[in-house]
Amino acid sequence: MDAALVADDVRRTYGDTVALDGVSLSVDEGEVFGLIGPNGAGKTTLVRALTGTTDAEGTVRVLGEEPTKVDTQRVGLLPQSFTPPERLTARELVDYYAGLYEEARDSDGVLADVGLGDAGDTWYENLSGGQQRRVCVATALVNDPDVLFLDEPTTGIDPAGRRALWALLEDLADTGTTVFLTSHSMDEVERLADRVGLLNDGRLVAVGSPGDLVAEHGGETRLVVRTDAGTDALVDAGFVVEADAETLTFHDVDPRDIGRAVEALERAGVDYDSLTWKQPGLEEVYLRLTGETFEGMRPAETPAATPEASR
Numbered sequence: 001m002d003a004a005l006v007a008d009d010v011r012r013t014y015g016d017t018v019a020l021d022g023v024s025l026s027v028d029e030g031e032v033f034g035l036i037g038p039n040g041a042g043k044t045t046l047v048r049a050l051t052g053t054t055d056a057e058g059t060v061r062v063l064g065e066e067p068t069k070v071d072t073q074r075v076g077l078l079p080q081s082f083t084p085p086e087r088l089t090a091r092e093l094v095d096y097y098a099g100l101y102e103e104a105r106d107s108d109g110v111l112a113d114v115g116l117g118d119a120g121d122t123w124y125e126n127l128s129g130g131q132q133r134r135v136c137v138a139t140a141l142v143n144d145p146d147v148l149f150l151d152e153p154t155t156g157i158d159p160a161g162r163r164a165l166w167a168l169l170e171d172l173a174d175t176g177t178t179v180f181l182t183s184h185s186m187d188e189v190e191r192l193a194d195r196v197g198l199l200n201d202g203r204l205v206a207v208g209s210p211g212d213l214v215a216e217h218g219g220e221t222r223l224v225v226r227t228d229a230g231t232d233a234l235v236d237a238g239f240v241v242e243a244d245a246e247t248l249t250f251h252d253v254d255p256r257d258i259g260r261a262v263e264a265l266e267r268a269g270v271d272y273d274s275l276t277w278k279q280p281g282l283e284e285v286y287l288r289l290t291g292e293t294f295e296g297m298r299p300a301e302t303p304a305a306t307p308e309a310s311r
């Protein structure tokens with residue numbers, strides 16, 4: 001399969017700030033690639049380098065061409081911040097973008113695709129923030145692009161609208177559109193992306209399918225028990241158990257072992273408010289690889305009860 005996008009050792013600095021520090025990646029035609037990473041990691045700069053809207057060192061190819069030479073008809077871009085011309089209705093705005101291309105889709109049809117079929121006559125500035133963002137998505141789709149860049153497309157869009165846009169993007173991917181998406185929403189990326197790249201401090205620190213990344217970096221499954229009990233009565237439980245003031249955490253619990261863990265709690269006479277089995281996802285991968293912490297990964301405040309300790 002041919003590569004729709006190639007970046008080879010791409011670097012971009014702004015003064016002393018290194019925004020991209022030697023990024024190399026390749027995205028196949030028809031692939032959905034999700035780029036994640038903390039604020040300031042370089043995601044927008046990479047989108048800009050790939051679309052030729054900023055200069056960068058290294059090699060960039062879009063559909064085999066330099067980004068500034070590729071046929072604009074074949075590329076759609078939804079930038080992170082978008083300031084459209086004022087005093088236009090939603091339809092006029094999409095028409096305006098349609099007029100930039102030799103061939104364009106019908107504006108009402110594109111507005112219907114983004115869930116705004118009834119809003120064509122509404123002034124853009126009178127739409128809600130989420131509706132405005134959907135109009136912006138429509139402007140990126142109007143030329144029916146082969147490659148679509150979306151920089152945080154669903155920011156500000158309500159949950160139902162997000163799901164509708166996800167379905168639209170899935171349909172586009174099914175028809176062979178290559179999608180390069182940045183997002184802070186792990187569920188969005190996990191659902192849409194064939195492969196995910198994690199950018200941290202301008203470097204691509206992991207690339208793979210969501211499933212492979214979770215298997216490699218996500219960590220263990222856990223059973224979290226909301227209780228103020230300690231681990232003393234659980235030394236024979238057959239699990240590694242840690243306690244803090246409000247929870248007991250059973251580490252590395254296979255779903256088939258949940259019943260055994262519950263029996264151990266009952267044997268130990270532990271009163272608890274709730275039990276939650278937690279499976280790692282892309283969020284855990286993100287937090288682990290960017291060095292941030294989250295609740296379930298804090299060091300235990302009391303010593304762990306381990307199967308070994310009970311021997």
Ligand SMILES: Nc1ncnc2c1ncn2[C@@H]1O[C@H](COP(=O)(O)OP(=O)(O)OP(=O)(O)O)[C@@H](O)[C@H]1O
Nearest residue numbers: 014017018019037038039040041042043044045046
């Ligand atoms: N035009 C610019 N001038 C100066 N510095 C810039 C410029 N654009 C980006 N930067 C810097 O480059 C770094 C990467 O920024 P970038 O916007 O690419 O990050 P990001 O991953 O998209 O962040 P966010 O998730 O907050 O959108 C940041 O330190 C940012 O301050």
